[in-house]
Amino acid sequence: MGLSVVREKPERWRQRAARLGEQMAEEYLRLHGFDVVDRNVRSGRGEIDLIAREGGSIVFVEVKLRSGTDTAAPLAAVNWKKREDVARAATRWLQTHRLTDRPIRFDVVGITLGAGGGPFHVEHIRNAFPGGGRHFF
DSSP: OOOOOOOOOHHHHHHHHHHHHHHHHHHHHHHTTOEEEEEEEEETTEEEEEEEEETTEEEEEEEEEEOTTOOSOGGGGSOHHHHHHHHHHHHHHHHHTTOTTSOEEEEEEEEEOOGGGOOOEEEEETTOSSSOBSOOO
């Protein structure tokens, strides 16, 4: 029996990899006391990967998955445009759920997969970019 190779379009692979990263980040956050209340929230141009509660705060989480060969820090992948889009989507989510009185923050969870199937590394950056505290709208 020969080994068959499944070829996937790069964008399909990226979507599957992103979902895997989000599942890993969600489990990490749960293990650290967060209550994940929503995921993959789209609003306009923005998408929020995970929305969680920690204590009385609402935490909007951007997840970045990297391979072992990618040396870029997770926060570096969240440029000003992405931050702006996430902040707008967060505002809409808060308004829709009538939670505009809650303190909020924006976190980034970076997951780096080990080369050759080795161990992975999780980096959680709290208050990764402005917009947290009480509110920005």
